[in-house]
Amino acid sequence: MGAEQSRENVPVWRLTVDEKLADDLIRLLISPLAKGVKEFYDGKNDWGEEEECLVYPGTYVREMGIPESEAGEWLWADLKEGQVFLSGQFEVVGDLESPEKFVVSPGQRNFLRIDGLVRRDIKRLYFKLLETRRQDGNSH
């Protein structure tokens, strides 16, 4: 995971399923938690640059950092474009369905799907952008 940085040096990774290129080939986007960040959500400065990573049915569990004990819950066939996962040493603060935030927690291995949360934020940002432009008379 992450060609430039080893898994040991980065406590948490954000993984996005970008494109299913073939039945047996997926392009993942992987970004490391930004240096020094201990509490995070999906904020502007929480994550580093995304890197591309091609995964196959035989490699995705390792590349995504899925704990071996949970590998049976995360099947290749269930990976879909747009899914977002957190992988690494962290814990959830607040309700699992609607977390308040996430915090780095050394030794606490976790793997969590969060695209429901991310999607809400992106949608809000997108329509805010269109709304702003509309006020300028610039949007279509």
Next chain:
Amino acid sequence: MATPIEPGDLVIHVLNVGFGDDILIGLPADDTGKRSYGLVDCKDAEKTRSYLNKLMPNPSERSRLAFICATHPHQDHIKGIKSLLTDSTYRPLEFWDSGFRHNSRTYRGILETLATKDIKMIRVSSGMEWYYGRVRITVLSPSVALRNKYATYGVDMNNASIVLRLEHHSEDVLLMCSREYTGRVSLEAERTAGRSVVILAGDAEFDSWAQISEEYPRLERTSAHDPLVKKMINHLACGVVKVAHHGSMHSAPLDIYEKMKPEVAVVSTEQRVSTKQAAGRTLTRGLFPHQSATIALEECGVRILTTDGSYESQPAQGGSQKDPAMAHPGSIVVVVPSGGTPRWKKLNDGIGDVPDPPTEV
């Protein structure tokens, strides 16, 4: 024989950026002789910026891009866009978006940047048009029908792709498109009608082409419909197509290529070979381009060019033949004169190289 590129030509530069799209559109020069540029997708910001600098060696000639179009938000199409949105020289006047919201950090970064910059954001759908001098750009896809299904009916990102039709106006082409004709239109006549048209297909797949066929039908008068259909219209007829989705097996059906009847098909790609088990046998094949796409194109007598040099073929007596002289990586430059037949040239750059733009093609 190579001919100089004229200021009035429409010029399409399909940069070799490996697996991904990065297409610069050189719009015909205005009355002052100044040419402006648009960008359709951007995987490699540095290569794009450096190539633009070579296109406009005099810094005083450089100006903001007319537009950046993100056909859809897959990484191989948008990776470099944020960098150009913040570029002090090439920051675009407009940003065209498919309306499909991706959850990647890269896409979010584009939105966050747009929020802070003086760039007009346009969420496009089929039927929208822009005019740049004598070039008309029409959006063929996504249809509103597809757009309304993004979040609920499983329309995926590829099928959300913006598909653009660029037509370099010429009186004879317009006449050809709108005249009342007196009989069957020959293949050659249709080819002539579409010769100064370029279609940039993003990563559109079958759902997208189905909608395009519905909204932009090929109409032909038949005795059964006479006199209701009087005009020969085929919006998909084109001289050049940037093949959808890197020539994958789902890039377009044969039916679409038959309507297009292009002379040249450009595939922006980096071939990948895949091996999988299918019905008890091991299946090994190239994915980008896939043979289903290359066979369909060859069936229509099309010249195929790839940016990675993995599959080059040309029409020949009895079918098609490989063209070993073109079997090398390189950006592809297509020149479309007003109402004229496109010409093309393949450069010799690798993925990381910045080639010199040709002055003649």
